[in-house]
Amino acid sequence: MSSAGVIAISPLSDDSVLPLGPVCNQEEIMIQLAIPGSVVPMRVLESDSIESVKLRIQSYKGFVVKNQKLVCGGRELSRSNSLVKDYGVGDGNVVHLVVRISDLQVINVKTSCGKEFTFHVEKNHDVGYVKRKLIKGKKGLKDIDEQEILFKGHKLEDERLINDICKNNNDAVIQLVVRKSAKIRPKPVDKNFELSIVASQSKDSEKDDIAVRELRNGAHGIEYYGLVPKEALNRSVWLEPVIVNPKASLPTVVLDLINSTYDGLIKGNYPIRSSEGTGGAYFMTNASGSKYISVFKPIDEEPKAVNNPRGLPVSTDGEGLKKGTTVGEGALREVAAYLLDHPRGERRSISGVDIGFSGVPPTFLAACLHKGFNHPDGVKEKIGSLQMFMENNGSCEDMGPGAFPVDEVHKISVLDIRMANADRHAGNILVSKGQDGQFVLIPIDHGYCLPTSFEDCTFDWLYWPQARKPFTPETLDYIKSLDAEEDIALLNFYGWNLPSECARTLRISTMLLKKGVEKGFTPFIIGNIMCRENINKKSVIEEIVEEAEDLVLPGCSEAAFIEAVSQVMDRRLDLIV
Numbered sequence: 242m243s244s245a246g247v248i249a250i251s252p253l254s255d256d257s258v259l260p261l262g263p264v265c266n267q268e269e270i271m272i273q274l275a276i277p278g279s280v281v282p283m284r285v286l287e288s289d290s291i292e293s294v295k296l297r298i299q300s301y302k303g304f305v306v307k308n309q310k311l312v313c314g315g316r317e318l319s320r321s322n323s324l325v326k327d328y329g330v331g332d333g334n335v336v337h338l339v340v341r342i343s344d345l346q347v348i349n350v351k352t353s354c355g356k357e358f359t360f361h362v363e364k365n366h367d368v369g370y371v372k373r374k375l376i377k378g379k380k381g382l383k384d385i386d387e388q389e390i391l392f393k394g395h396k397l398e399d400e401r402l403i404n405d406i407c408k409n410n411n412d413a414v415i416q417l418v419v420r421k422s423a424k425i426r427p428k429p430v431d432k433n434f435e436l437s438i439v440a441s442q443s444k445d446s447e448k449d450d451i452a453v454r455e456l457r458n459g460a461h462g463i464e465y466y467g468l469v470p471k472e473a474l475n476r477s478v479w480l481e482p483v484i485v486n487p488k489a490s491l492p493t494v495v496l497d498l499i500n501s502t503y504d505g506l507i508k509g510n511y512p513i514r515s516s517e518g519t520g521g522a523y524f525m526t527n528a529s530g531s532k533y534i535s536v537f538k539p540i541d542e543e544p545k546a547v548n549n550p551r552g553l554p555v556s557t558d559g560e561g562l563k564k565g566t567t568v569g570e571g572a573l574r575e576v577a578a579y580l581l582d583h584p585r586g587e588r589r590s591i592s593g594v595d596i597g598f599s600g601v602p603p604t605f606l607a608a609c610l611h612k613g614f615n616h617p618d619g620v621k622e623k624i625g626s627l628q629m630f631m632e633n634n635g636s637c638e639d640m641g642p643g644a645f646p647v648d649e650v651h652k653i654s655v656l657d658i659r660m661a662n663a664d665r666h667a668g669n670i671l672v673s674k675g676q677d678g679q680f681v682l683i684p685i686d687h688g689y690c691l692p693t694s695f696e697d698c699t700f701d702w703l704y705w706p707q708a709r710k711p712f713t714p715e716t717l718d719y720i721k722s723l724d725a726e727e728d729i730a731l732l733n734f735y736g737w738n739l740p741s742e743c744a745r746t747l748r749i750s751t752m753l754l755k756k757g758v759e760k761g762f763t764p765f766i767i768g769n770i771m772c773r774e775n776i777n778k779k780s781v782i783e784e785i786v787e788e789a790e791d792l793v794l795p796g797c798s799e800a801a802f803i804e805a806v807s808q809v810m811d812r813r814l815d816l817i818v
Contacts, residue, residue: 348417498629542625636672650708658764670701695783698782
């Protein structure tokens, strides 16, 4: 996840009204713009584009357009060229502004012995990180556990984010005081017990026993043990993979990822909440706390979920920010993207990690307990996606697309078309340097893949020059090898019984990709078939599905419907030059 190009948030006063450009009064509407800490009225026109509204906010308060996301009625206003009225925004509607915050905060620290010094800290770090920075900087502090950090006379807990301190502090520099802690240091836990991870709790909450499994360093599987007293493992931190099918063995790379992430947690390193995105995403560090190794996204902190930390409204009907997605299923979709990114041909790796054809980082479902997550109602275990953190040089939005190799863009396009991605933008494609010095693209954030409909499919790469180039023979061979039925069976094997509507989407999108390349279509042509020109005009693939629905009898089999789609698709594709 890139954090480049971010900008600080300046609070707006409640009585402010964002100015309106040249107006046509009968079209003017008044919305309520909700930003962190306040709600301000804003005049817009029904004929304004989403992009123009973002630009007006930028000109008024300096928010960079690419760092803005607007959400209204539980739906992201993601199509820049669509009009305000296309999204049904009207008088009095609340529009939530989600922006990325500034990375750096100046910290001034004074120790109890009179020493004083200043340094910069990323706002998405926590107080525990500040302590570690002090120790490494050799500022006369010897032990993290012996230090307390004070802000305005109040002790700060290790998990407190620097960003949270900034919200109520208008000063450019945060003044902190360090003093020796009066608490008694706990006795270190025996290493034999540090590897014990809670597997699942008994359905009967009154019972005193819990099932325990032990994940051994370097092991290639999970060993199950008998019941042990709950008191023996009254742990405040744990991490384990969620395995629905015992026959589905975990790849070694996933086991290593879980082990190293857990090592970081038990060493006292807190999860670091990302300053980007619309949901809760946490960077997890290694045992030394020196680098990120994974990213955890709890399902209860997804956009519109009950514990979302960004202040977005909770979904009333279960639908996510994108049409055809469900709140709480983002983690499953993240894992699905990794499982379906099959390797093909020559071995491909990034930073020594074997990856699939499109480069989706290793991702698996995990259960994690830590007080550093967002817990409004008490600390509880969270289930979410755990993805390997990939070293990168920023994201595609930080540079022009002309520098990206054609094959790299095509590999992203194959994944997005096949998965009917409803949220592919330049910010969720990371850029890394390969051993040959060439740029390598790494796709992340797949929580809006495999929707139940094609309505919100969006691909930023559609407008890049590489999308108009033909696929290479190697990519064509890969596409021809794809089989939607095998993919559905694979997801079922790993525990996600794919909903019938999502399975239909995968069948149709895979069919379109395969038929398109048979006709010599480029990613640009196929992508345009899948994506709407604007929010009100249905895409060609949506029209194909509707026509097929009119041709079949009610209650027909899924196979009969897919055959009807195939016939309609053949006819429509023949009309495309």
